[in-house]
Amino acid sequence: MLELQNICYQVTEDSQDIDILRNVSLKIDDEFTVITGPNGGGKSTMAKIITGIVKPTSGKILLDGEDITDLSITDRARKGISFAFQQPVRFKGLTVLDLLNLAHGEKLSLDAACQYMSEVGLCARDYINREVNASLSGGELKRIEIAMVLARGTKLSIFDEPEAGIDLWSFNNLIRVFEEMRRKIEGSIVIISHQERILNIADHIVVIADGQVSEQGTREEVLPKLLTSSEACSTLMDKVV
Amino acid sequence: MAQKIDQLQKHMLEKIADLHSVPEGAYNIRSNGTLSGRNTTANIDIVSKEDKPGIDIIIKPGTRNESVHIPVIVSQSGLKDLVYNDFYIGEDADVTIVAGCGIHCGGDDTTEHDGIHTFHIGKNAKVKYVEKHYGEGDGAGERILNPTTVIYMEPDSYMEMETTQIKGVDSTIRDTTAKLEDGATLIIKEKIMTHGKQYAETNFQVDLDGVDSTANVVSRSVAKGTSRQVFNSKICGNNKCYGHTECDAILMDEGHVVAVPSLDANNLDASLIHEAAIGKIAGEQLTKLMTLGLTEQEAEEQIVSGFLK
Numbered sequence: 001m002l003e004l005q006n007i008c009y010q011v012t013e014d015s016q017d018i019d020i021l022r023n024v025s026l027k028i029d030d031e032f033t034v035i036t037g038p039n040g041g042g043k044s045t046m047a048k049i050i051t052g053i054v055k056p057t058s059g060k061i062l063l064d065g066e067d068i069t070d071l072s073i074t075d076r077a078r079k080g081i082s083f084a085f086q087q088p089v090r091f092k093g094l095t096v097l098d099l100l101n102l103a104h105g106e107k108l109s110l111d112a113a114c115q116y117m118s119e120v121g122l123c124a125r126d127y128i129n130r131e132v133n134a135s136l137s138g139g140e141l142k143r144i145e146i147a148m149v150l151a152r153g154t155k156l157s158i159f160d161e162p163e164a165g166i167d168l169w170s171f172n173n174l175i176r177v178f179e180e181m182r183r184k185i186e187g188s189i190v191i192i193s194h195q196e197r198i199l200n201i202a203d204h205i206v207v208i209a210d211g212q213v214s215e216q217g218t219r220e221e222v223l224p225k226l227l228t229s230s231e232a233c234s235t236l237m238d239k240v241v
Numbered sequence: 242m243a244q245k246i247d248q249l250q251k252h253m254l255e256k257i258a259d260l261h262s263v264p265e266g267a268y269n270i271r272s273n274g275t276l277s278g279r280n281t282t283a284n285i286d287i288v289s290k291e292d293k294p295g296i297d298i299i300i301k302p303g304t305r306n307e308s309v310h311i312p313v314i315v316s317q318s319g320l321k322d323l324v325y326n327d328f329y330i331g332e333d334a335d336v337t338i339v340a341g342c343g344i345h346c347g348g349d350d351t352t353e354h355d356g357i358h359t360f361h362i363g364k365n366a367k368v369k370y371v372e373k374h375y376g377e378g379d380g381a382g383e384r385i386l387n388p389t390t391v392i393y394m395e396p397d398s399y400m401e402m403e404t405t406q407i408k409g410v411d412s413t414i415r416d417t418t419a420k421l422e423d424g425a426t427l428i429i430k431e432k433i434m435t436h437g438k439q440y441a442e443t444n445f446q447v448d449l450d451g452v453d454s455t456a457n458v459v460s461r462s463v464a465k466g467t468s469r470q471v472f473n474s475k476i477c478g479n480n481k482c483y484g485h486t487e488c489d490a491i492l493m494d495e496g497h498v499v500a501v502p503s504l505d506a507n508n509l510d511a512s513l514i515h516e517a518a519i520g521k522i523a524g525e526q527l528t529k530l531m532t533l534g535l536t537e538q539e540a541e542e543q544i545v546s547g548f549l550k
Contacts (some may be wrong), residue, residue: 053528077534089529093547102543103533
């Protein structure tokens, strides 16, 4: 279980202090949590704080009761946190298979690599030996990014807008991938998303707006409010209509 | 010819030619300036030059799926070895040529090997040329390798050259020139890593003289420590042709890289492109691999070895 306690994150820009996150406290159990809310509200920053890429100004992060606030990205990854970036990184020279192997922690069999790739709607034969460079499209990179998280198989998996850049056909598969993940990993899945179809399969929904948790609860509690309140989440409305 | 391959030579052969024993097919092993093993086949002849050090490698027209290995090993500190190797590749042949030089310098004197390789590639012939350079040894003496490659390509011939220098060479000046006739294609892939105080200079000059001749010259390099690299690549388009040159370098520590791609178009239908990018490892690449559980150092190693793969 992941717990955020009073997380604040402040940056200084043009000698002005700006609060990106303000006193965010959250508990994420072994379930399927979707974090949503307007763009610029602090969702991606929160994911980066959980994974150790960004250090909070104050507050604590606990993973299964252990304080991981001061742990490095590497240590947190080894403790079981995975993160699919919103904008996947390109590597000249490293192939899809190289990255899957690194994600898995040991060399994957071709069959296993194939399995992870097909789960994200890509044919392994066409992809595993390709370099993860500019020759891959944004949508292909996103799917490979998700396959890497599948290959890690950790207890907490965080996806930052996995649907962005994925076509409709793949999107249907993606929903299935997330359902399958929840069944297999038996861990926590956190997805940052604006998509109603992803919100629809959430156990738990957290709304982050203006650096704060503005709403949280079960899907049944939160989703109806989101879909009727244009003020709380106009961006969401734009995307789901 | 008696085989005189000792443990050190065996180790060096593995490094420069991925050979674990005496190669199959045609080969010529040069060790400390003398011949230490040779084999010829029905289609591939190797003849020592009489006027200067070196060999002629003569590949009969139509030779298919054969290989020639010509590794050079220098383990005698202070030796300055100069060799001229000329390759005559007959029409319609399809062969792989593996060259390479390993210097093991255990003494304090400068050890040097300068190999001058000239390729005459016949019509419609196809050549894959793999060249590796490697240095090692505890001695304080410098290890210097200055390879020169001269390529003449007849109509519709094809050559792919993979040249690699990953470790242990203190100083290198690598000159490659090529002249391409109608329909000839030349692909060059260079990989270089320098460390410590090493210096590596690469000079490519490709003349696209023939109609529909094509060249693609790609260099990837990593400069670590206080090492320096200079990359000069010039493609001249003298006819309707296509040329592309690319230099991609990763800087580490206090490495220094100069890239000078140059294009010279002498014909309205010449299409020439150059690209050059130099920079340190992107922070986001390190971060991504660290989120997979790698330490920063492991991430760096993976990125560099992938880049030079």
